[in-house]
Amino acid sequence: MKRTTLLFAATLFLLFTSFGNNYQQQKNNETKKDTSVYICYSVSVEAYHSTASCKDLSRCKEIIKVNLADALKKYHRKACKFCVSEK
Numbered sequence: 001m002k003r004t005t006l007l008f009a010a011t012l013f014l015l016f017t018s019f020g021n022n023y024q025q026q027k028n029n030e031t032k033k034d035t036s037v038y039i040c041y042s043v044s045v046e047a048y049h050s051t052a053s054c055k056d057l058s059r060c061k062e063i064i065k066v067n068l069a070d071a072l073k074k075y076h077r078k079a080c081k082f083c084v085s086e087k
């Protein structure tokens with residue numbers, strides 16, 4: 001009887017642990033998809049920034065926050081050489 005209870009508890013624990021891992025993975029994927037970047041809303045600049053406090057944005061009067069996919073496809077921006085690290 002006691003042995004069965006222990007086995008049951010162990011199974012529950014394993015199930016819970018794998019569920020936790022899956023949840024964590026899913027969360028990471030969502031974060032990646034929804035990466036927000038900052039761009040200067042002007043036609044003369046062509047970079048996107050990972051932070052609004054980038055020194056390259058200090059001259060910009062109209063900073064807007066967009067998701068990375070839009071920055072690349074809609075606004076045709078390239079990674080900022082100061083704040084976006086390309087790996």
Ligand SMILES: [Zn+2]
Pocket residue numbers: 048049050051054055056057080081082083084
């Ligand atoms: Zn930048």
